[in-house]
Amino acid sequence: RTSQLAMPPRRGGGTSMSRRRTSIHEQCRLGTDMAWRNMTRWLAHLDKKGELLRIIEPVDVELEAGAIADRLVKSGGKAVLFENPRLPNGEISEIPLAMNLFGSHDRTLRALGASHPTEVGDRLVALMKPDIGGIVKRPWTGLPLLRDAISMPPKKVWKGSCQRVKMDLDVTKLPIPKTWPMDGGRYITLPLVVTKDPSSGEHNLGMYRGQIFGPKEVGLHWQIHKHGADHAAAWPEGKMPVAICIGGPPELIFSAIAPLPDNLEEYMFAGFLGKRRLRITKALTQDLLVPADADVVIEGWVDATKTRTEGPFGDHFGFYSLTGQYPVLNVTAITRRKNAVLPATIVGQPPMEDGYLGEAIGKQFRPILSFQHRDVLDLHLPLETGFHNLAIVKSKQRYPRQARKTCLGLLGAGQMMFLKILIATDEKPSDLESLLDVLNNRVDPNSDITIIDGMVSDSLEPASTFENVHSKLIIDATKLVSADPRSGSPLEGSFVESTPAWRKGEEDAPGISESLVTEIKELADVEDALLLRNSMLIVTVNVEGRPDPRTGAQWPNEEGAEAQRNKINQLRNSIWQLDSQKSLRWLFVTDNDLNLHGEGANRRLLWQLTSRFAVERDFLVEDGRIFWDATTPIPSNDGPTPVRRWPAITMHDPETLEAIERFDLPPWPDNLVM
Numbered sequence: 001r002t003s004q005l006a007m008p009p010r011r012g013g014g015t016s017m018s019r020r021r022t023s024i025h026e027q028c029r030l031g032t033d034m035a036w037r038n039m040t041r042w043l044a045h046l047d048k049k050g051e052l053l054r055i056i057e058p059v060d061v062e063l064e065a066g067a068i069a070d071r072l073v074k075s076g077g078k079a080v081l082f083e084n085p086r087l088p089n090g091e092i093s094e095i096p097l098a099m100n101l102f103g104s105h106d107r108t109l110r111a112l113g114a115s116h117p118t119e120v121g122d123r124l125v126a127l128m129k130p131d132i133g134g135i136v137k138r139p140w141t142g143l144p145l146l147r148d149a150i151s152m153p154p155k156k157v158w159k160g161s162c163q164r165v166k167m168d169l170d171v172t173k174l175p176i177p178k179t180w181p182m183d184g185g186r187y188i189t190l191p192l193v194v195t196k197d198p199s200s201g202e203h204n205l206g207m208y209r210g211q212i213f214g215p216k217e218v219g220l221h222w223q224i225h226k227h228g229a230d231h232a233a234a235w236p237e238g239k240m241p242v243a244i245c246i247g248g249p250p251e252l253i254f255s256a257i258a259p260l261p262d263n264l265e266e267y268m269f270a271g272f273l274g275k276r277r278l279r280i281t282k283a284l285t286q287d288l289l290v291p292a293d294a295d296v297v298i299e300g301w302v303d304a305t306k307t308r309t310e311g312p313f314g315d316h317f318g319f320y321s322l323t324g325q326y327p328v329l330n331v332t333a334i335t336r337r338k339n340a341v342l343p344a345t346i347v348g349q350p351p352m353e354d355g356y357l358g359e360a361i362g363k364q365f366r367p368i369l370s371f372q373h374r375d376v377l378d379l380h381l382p383l384e385t386g387f388h389n390l391a392i393v394k395s396k397q398r399y400p401r402q403a404r405k406t407c408l409g410l411l412g413a414g415q416m417m418f419l420k421i422l423i424a425t426d427e428k429p430s431d432l433e434s435l436l437d438v439l440n441n442r443v444d445p446n447s448d449i450t451i452i453d454g455m456v457s458d459s460l461e462p463a464s465t466f467e468n469v470h471s472k473l474i475i476d477a478t479k480l481v482s483a484d485p486r487s488g489s490p491l492e493g494s495f496v497e498s499t500p501a502w503r504k505g506e507e508d509a510p511g512i513s514e515s516l517v518t519e520i521k522e523l524a525d526v527e528d529a530l531l532l533r534n535s536m537l538i539v540t541v542n543v544e545g546r547p548d549p550r551t552g553a554q555w556p557n558e559e560g561a562e563a564q565r566n567k568i569n570q571l572r573n574s575i576w577q578l579d580s581q582k583s584l585r586w587l588f589v590t591d592n593d594l595n596l597h598g599e600g601a602n603r604r605l606l607w608q609l610t611s612r613f614a615v616e617r618d619f620l621v622e623d624g625r626i627f628w629d630a631t632t633p634i635p636s637n638d639g640p641t642p643v644r645r646w647p648a649i650t651m652h653d654p655e656t657l658e659a660i661e662r663f664d665l666p667p668w669p670d671n672l673v674m
Contacts, residue, residue: 036274038161038293039247039341042111043098046079051107053078055663058086061097061186063656066179066346068663069099070652073346073353075666076104081341085175088186093175095296095336098343102250103353108360111250112273117360120273121367123148128371151275152268160281160292162245167334170215171298174246174334179346180314181653184323186212187313189345192245192256193220194288195231203289204231205266207256210244211310216331218244219310220302221324223459224468225417232304232327239301241286242329247295247343249274258361259414267291285332295340299333314650317386317611318349318673320552321460322647348650349672350607355383362387369413375406380429384603388418388458389610392429400484404450407474411455418458421610423475432602438477440533441509444500445585445626447486450474451615462647463614463633471615480504510583511535519578525571527592536586538605540594541571546632549593549673552648553635561636561643572620572627582624590630593673600671617641649673 036042046052053072059065059082072080078100085097102108114120127148135142167173178186188210195204204227211219220242222228232240245252251273255266270291271278279292286299307325315321345353362381370376378394381387395406403424410416427434442448450473457470464470480487486499502509511534520539521529527540545560547553568589575587590608595601609630613619617640618629633643651673668674 036111036113036249036251037276038249038337039098039295039343040339042101042250043079043081043341045110046101046107051078053080054083055080056083057662058084058092060088061085061093061175062088062178063181063652064659065097065099065177065344067652067656067660068665069344069346070179070348070352071660071665071668073100073103074351074669074672077666079103079107082175087173087175091173093173095175096341097175097177098341099177099345100353101343101345102253102357102360105356105359108356112254112360112364113251113275114364117363118367120364121369124272125367125371147275148272151271151277153277154267154271154280154289155277156289157279157281157292160279160290160294161337162248162290162292162294162297163281163284163335164338165336165340166284167336169331169334171212171218171331171334172215174296175342176212177344177346180320180348180650181656182320182648183313184211184311188212188218188244188246189347190246190253190343192248192252192291192294193222193228194243194245194290195228196241196288197231198234198240203265203267204228205252205256205270207253209313210329211313213308213328216300218298218300218329218331219308219326220244220329221310221313221326225415225456225459232302235302235304237305240304241283241288242300242302243283243286243288243290244298244300244329245291245294245296246298247337247341248291248293252278252291252294253343254357254361257357259365259416283333284335293337296334296336296342298329298331299335300329300331302327302329312647314346314348315460316347316350316352316354317389317460317462318607318650319462319611319647320650322462322645324459350384350386351603352383355387358387359383369410373406373409373413375402376410378429379410382432382606384606385610386607388415388420388461390421390423390606391416391419392423392425392435394426394429395424395478397426397478397481400481401476402481403478404474404476411452411472417456418461419472420457420461420470420613420615421473421475423477425477426479432606435477436533436536439475439586440511440535442477442479442503442505443475443585444503444624445621446624447497447499447503448476449621449626450476451619453616462644463612463618465614465616465641465644467644473615473619509535510581512537512579512581512584516578516584520575523571523574525567525574528596530596532586535584536588537575537584538588538590538596539571539575540590540592540596541567541631542592543567543631543634546591546634547646547648549632549649550651553646555645556635556637556643558636558638561634561639564631564634565639568629568631576622576625584625586626586628588628588630591632595671598670600669604671614641617643 082097085093176186191210193206206228208222251270255270280289281292310326311323312320375396380392395403407422452472457464485497501507529539613630620627636643
């Protein structure tokens, strides 16, 4: 069923399939010091390192392949190559399917060709601001900069390896997976979508999922904020040329998702990453330049004025993104490499492969962020929160409220405009235990909370009251500098702002006792409770009528929503009354589908507290105390703040889970919504 080395020909595959596998097998003997010129070399490297699980037995591209990849990534397992992916019509695809290629911190670092987490950003900063004085004194120190500069302009070639084989005009013959039961169809999940500005000719390489509608139609989910949508808006009439490229060297995938400056094209950045000029070639049927070493290229055109219902799709927030109107690619050509492999990913409840990709990009670009925003010392976007839900920022603190200014500045930095919650700290942002400490010891709810209403949100964010619009929360958990009016020694002529002694660091922060926690647990509506820190309590409750995690809720349930509001409000008031000293400054409430004491609870808690929570609806500062409602919202039009239709959680169906038990896979981790 599985094999590390043996690769016999497929049934009916004969000699050509054997030759193709032999080519991949020979690549296993390559060294790791070579640039990843194509996907085959990356797979060969993983195979040589013992990090590639080869599955010879036919596996369905619908649901089975995605469930296997999900289980591998969540358990810290290997990349997987499905050598005989089975299409929905029962046929075996002539192209293998690869998944979980970047599903660990170490793999993403190697795919980037980096020796440490900030190497790429350090190289970019050196290129943006070279040490001229040092180079004049020691000219040889400028050689790496010269190499990087020379590698950036793409290299045009007459014909690319991506055009070696011309395929029938039928995208349904590609081993494109359907990863979740309620997905609207099969989706291209690692697409490199090439578009072009009609005026400047500038090319863009973006990652916008592609839904397979039929043999010659692919839906393109470029959100309103994306560069692809910008290009589409510039083609008000006529056919806009588009190409969906799949595979190629890993640096192409990183380039498509990287937050690049507007004046740095993705093709240039891919060459920079690979330390060699990226080969590009003219598309066969469209006026576009495409990566010459992509594994598969789907060419076509889009009428930007016409759309079709796209979705639902199990997305990176752990829910199905809602249906929407998006343009359609009309296919005019499909070509591939001779030994093509189709890479794909699965996104859903974290941790997921896209989380490792996102964390790697965040770390590598931190030097660039610090170069553009000089106050930023460090930044962490936890993969458990889907990245756009939470950023933890370490800022310079030379003058009062400098960290808050830093957070506000980051909201204008590319895709960080989508952030829902920003927490400023003096500690290492990736240390989540230290984060709990500073939230407990340095946050005065009366003076350290900033809410900004009516801001930009991610189109995929399900909890926001309005699509593309939500409120943002900034939490200042930094130490007070001496010039701060709350420090007790402000600048001459300034007033002193009354501040608790614990906030100034003069005494320990007050908290509640374990006996009070026991009293709270005895309340009728409390299922369980856990004291995270002495002033931070998480409580789980059972909300009757909440949306079913497998189906979600499409229509308002006013009676259920009102009962939920009443129950949560009554519970909050009951707990506040028990805490007569007002020492419980953080009260989190969430659903009882979380085991507070199980393995992986903290990871799951991060996801649950940020994904089911809207600042404008679920956050309350009341008499020096914070109430945070992260129960699943019930759709309603009549409440104080409306709740939109609520999506289902990404969950495999029982039949699929049972079917993949025929393979020797690592066990599922605890604390998943299964």
